[in-house]
Amino acid sequence: MQLRPSALAALQTADPQAKVGAVQALQRAGRGGALRVDAGQSLAEPAGLPGRPARPLLVPAHQVAKRSPSTPAGRAALLHAIAHIEFNAINLALDAVWRFADMPHDYYRDWLGVAAEEALHFTLLREHLRTSLGHDYGDFEAHDGLWTMVERTKHDVVARMALVPRTLEARGLDAAPPMQAKLAIAGDMRAVEILDVILRDEVGHVAIGNHWYRWLCQRQGLDPMVHYALLAARHEAPRPRPPFNLAARERAGFSADELALLARSADRKP
Numbered sequence: 285m286q287l288r289p290s291a292l293a294a295l296q297t298a299d300p301q302a303k304v305g306a307v308q309a310l311q312r313a314g315r316g317g318a319l320r321v322d323a324g325q326s327l328a329e330p331a332g333l334p335g336r337p338a339r340p341l342l343v344p345a346h347q348v349a350k351r352s353p354s355t356p357a358g359r360a361a362l363l364h365a366i367a368h369i370e371f372n373a374i375n376l377a378l379d380a381v382w383r384f385a386d387m388p389h390d391y392y393r394d395w396l397g398v399a400a401e402e403a404l405h406f407t408l409l410r411e412h413l414r415t416s417l418g419h420d421y422g423d424f425e426a427h428d429g430l431w432t433m434v435e436r437t438k439h440d441v442v443a444r445m446a447l448v449p450r451t452l453e454a455r456g457l458d459a460a461p462p463m464q465a466k467l468a469i470a471g472d473m474r475a476v477e478i479l480d481v482i483l484r485d486e487v488g489h490v491a492i493g494n495h496w497y498r499w500l501c502q503r504q505g506l507d508p509m510v511h512y513a514l515l516a517a518r519h520e521a522p523r524p525r526p527p528f529n530l531a532a533r534e535r536a537g538f539s540a541d542e543l544a545l546l547a548r549s550a551d552r553k554p
Contacts, residue, residue, distance in 0.1 A: 285310075287319045287392055288327060291381035291399070298335040300371060300410070300421060304403040307374060311400040314393065321389045327382055329438075334375040334431065339422030340368060348427050353470040360417040361424050362463075363475060367409035368426040369456070370482070373402040373489075376448055379434055384441040387496075394492045401485045408478045416474060436519045442500045446515045449493020455524070456486050457532040487536045494537035509541060526550035 287310070294306035313319045351362035377399035381392050406421075413419045430452055437443040460483040467475045501508045515521070528546050538546075 285313050285319050286325070287314070287321045287396065288323075288325060288382045290319075291378045291396065292327060292330070294399075295333060295375055295378040295382065296330065296335040298337055300337060300406070303335065303371075303374060304407055307378070307396075307399045307403045310396060314396060321392050323386055323389065323392065326385065329383075334379070336371075336375075337422060340364075340424060340426040342428045343425045345427040345429055348425055353466045353472065356417060359467070359470055359472055359475070360413060360419045362467075363409055363413055363417065364419060364421065364424040365426065366463075366479075366482075367406055367413065367421050369430065370402055370406040370409060371421065372428075372430040373453070374399055374406060376430060376434060376453075377402055377489075379438075380444065380448075383438060384444070387441070391496055394496070398489050398492060401489070405478075405482050405485065408481065412474055412478060416472075433519065433521070442497065442504065442506070442511070443515045443519060445493050445497035445500060446512050447519055447521045449490050450497055450512075451516070451521050451524070453486060453493065454490050454533065454536065454538075455522075457483065457490060457529045457536065458524075458527060460486075461529060462527070483532065487532055490533075490536035509539075509545075524549065 290306075290310055290313075294303060294310065297303040297306055310319065348365070349361065351365055352358040353362050377395045380395040381399070384391075410421050413421065413423075430448075433447055433452055434444070437447055460479050464476045464479050467473075467479070497512075498508055500506075501511060516523075524546060526546075526549070528550055530543055530547065533546070534543060
């Protein structure tokens with residue numbers, strides 16, 4: 285089985301459960317030594333990426349209703365939004381596998397592992413929505429912000445590593461603890477436990493992004509911090525907003541200089 289074409293096929297899969305199953309099958313094949321990585325293979329981009337179900341309805345981010353976990357309906361909407369992020373994260377990881385040729389084999393194995401963990405996160409959240417909150421994935425509106433950055437960076441693996449795992453996914457490290465506190469007040473300890481799993485794994489995902497971003501910068505003779513600022517401006521990346529989970533970001537491989545820059549930005553008055 286070839287990894288990159290198989291990852292593309294999984295990315296094209298629209299049904300969430302079938303997508304999860306395809307990723308899990310790829311992970312099993314990899315562990316069993318049945319996956320072949322042809323890093324130099326040229327793959328054409330098909331139309332209609334990514335595969336996704338007809339629901340949830342996608343709307344501009346500012347039109348998505350605010351989600352307070354203080355009521356069951358608000359808690360369901362909040363957890364649905366997180367499930368949507370995790371579903372998109374499966375697609376992000378699969379896209380990183382198939383799209384970029386001529387990377388080391390460990391790069392492809394890393395991102396397949398990320399896809400498998402994102403599939404687990406989505407499954408845990410979907411099960412909780414169904415069994416505890418009387419909803420399913422697709423019941424609420426959502427937005428497409430994560431995939432927008434994938435489109436902007438699809439011709440540049442350096443930009444992809446800089447602006448998806450290190451920027452958009454790193455925001456999840458900051459958001460998780462305050463969200464867990466609100467869910468705990470609402471009494472949803474199962475959701476708190478699921479977010480513990482997600483936060484633990486996302487530290488590793490961001491670390492993978494940091495590793496490959498720095499590897500690429502070294503290969504191309506680029507200063508990581510200087511080039512990051514250029515890429516963020518060029519692709520209109522969102523600016524990091526405090527409060528920052530600096531401990532998690534440190535575990536995820538952000539440098540002391542990067543953490544100091546974030547800390548200074550948090551101390552500035554609006």
